[in-house]
Amino acid sequence: MVDRRSTNTHGFGTLNSRLEVASLLRLVLAWSVLIYPYSAVRAQAPPDEANDRQPQAGAIDPAYLTPQTMAAASLRPQQVLTDPNLQMLPIEVAQAAGLKYLGIDPTHASRVTVVVEPPAGPTPFYAIAFETDQPVDLGALAAELTEHTEPGQIDGHDAIVSRAPALPCFLVQGGNTLLVGSAPMLKKLLKADRPKPTGVLPDQILAHPATDDLYLTANLEMLRPFIQMGLAAAQRETPEEFQDLLRIPTLIQSAELTLNLNLQRPSSLLVHAANASDAEQIESLTLDGVALLREQIRRKSEVELSRLRQSDDPVERAMAAYSDRMSQGTLDGIKLDRDGNTLTVFEATPSNAQQLGSVAVIGVLVALLLPAVQAAREAARRTQSTNNLKQLMLALLNYESANGRLPAHAIYSADGEPLLSWRVAILPYIEEQALYNEFHLDEPWDSEHNLTLIEKMPEVYIDPSSGLAVKDGKTSYLAPVGEGLLFEEKEGGTTLREITDGTSKTIAIVQVSDDTAATWTKPEDWSPAADNPLQGVGDLHPSVFLAAFVDGHIENISTNINAQTWGFMLTRGGGEAW
Secondary structure (H helix, E strand, C coil), X not given: CCCHHHHHHHHHHHHHHHHHHHHHHHHHHHHHHHHXXXXXXXXXXXXXXXXXXXXXXXXXXXXXXXXXXXEEEEECXXXXXCCHHHCCXXXXXXXXXXXXXXXXXXXXXXXXXXXXXXXXXXXXXXXXEEEECCCCCHHHCCHHHHCCEEEEEECCXXXXXXXXXXXXXXXXXXXXXXXXXXXXXXXXXXXXXXXXXXXXXHHHHHCCECCCCEEEEEECCCCHHHHHHHHHHHHHHCCHHHHHHXXXXXXXXXXXXXXXXXXXXXXXXXXXXCCHHHHHHHHHHHHHHHHHHHHHHHHHHHHHHXXXXXXXXXXXXXXXXXXXXXXXXXXXXXXXXXXXXXXXXXXXXXXXXXXXXHHHHHHHHHXXXXXXXXXXXXXXXXXXXXXXXXXXXXXXXXXXXXXXCCCCCEEECCCCCEEEEHHXXXXXXXXXXXXXXXXXXXXXXXXXXXXXXXXXXXXXXXXXXCCCCHHHCEECEECEECCCECECCCCCCCCHHHCCCCHHHCEEEEEECCCCCEECCXXXXXXXXXXXXXXXXXXXXXXXXXXXXXXXXXXXXXXXXXXXXXXXXXXXXXXXXX
């Protein structure tokens, strides 16, 4: 017996990932809403004494840099958490977490520095330095952080040493600094006679002011082997029109991110190329990518926006206009400022911080609002599609009651030629007797007269999520046709007695994609392909498509259903159990 429950696991995975994304968006929104009022006021406030100080050189202490440093970051918890204008931050939570795991109150941590070197085989090289104004006690470290360690020494310093090369060791330097990292990296940093760090990244770091809340930089030249491996994998998955964009990472030499919650200091993202020519290529490729992205968004959203624009509801029409304006404005806002070999991706200064704050909040609101609206609309459309299928199944069963068998897949001529679809045959059973009477039943669907009736397709034949219009005369609901299925390409319909698998286990109608939709009067339906039995179904609703069973019940079928189980559902007398 095939376990049908296994066909639904993907759906739950998708749901969980959506819930995680939604939770993340809510968190971002909360932070944006909390910080934005402060940002607006702060952007207009005169500089205070703390912010008016002269910048100190060196975003990161040179003692933690090596010639092989490929990435580094500096965070100033004390500066952020003790700022009187940032008291809306979860300071108590940060303090509790710091004391619980490290025995360090972050309001007393002047700087946290992270440095990373390329790994040597399986051994990583990384270190984190917590500089505080209070003594550090290794005994205060949480047990779950040190369960892989044992007492020992690193380069003559007492330490808690890891038994696993990849996991961190811990030691105290100078009484007030906690060093955490892999043993080889800590040995490097503790050597008094190690060479002075030089190169692109160290020079960049030492030239940067030491007052930023967060500073992050990376040398992509040193990451190039890893980038190339990632690009090789990405190339197979990237659409052809976006292939050129994969050149961008190969042209970037390094990047710097600066973030300041106190908007009296600028925040920015800078990208550095090896030379001005490479920087120009990055700019050109990025702008080309924005244009491609704009077109992709336009194509994918056009069906939904077109429906909103043509809606009778003025609120929905307004939502379409707002979506058009915001999507256009957001992409138009992606502009690079190139100066020699450096590109400024964004820069928030006291003069434009309020505007950027507004855009950030609005952007998050739109990101939350539109998916919520679309989710509600999708739920309503799926319900309507289910109702459509129920009406069609009721019509088929009423036809069977009146005629002793279900309709054949087509209305046939006297000489055995299929003329019109079963969908025409059941018109009297969906309260469309008048339309049924208009057909010339002895003529094919594409006769001069019958062609004029295509645009009169009843709305029950189209899925509400379809991008097709009713007047197009294309139906979203097709019957599975083939040997051993409910409908076969022959005269004379199936009797209920012939459905030996059971009416509750045999599919009668499937909802198909717009590409597979057929002219509703044409004797054309859907047949499962031997190599891909799900081809043609499933892209109107997220992760599922709808199917109606002979007994009249409707199910949402996962697009990742097991192919064998799907085949069992289609046959009417195969004797399979699922």
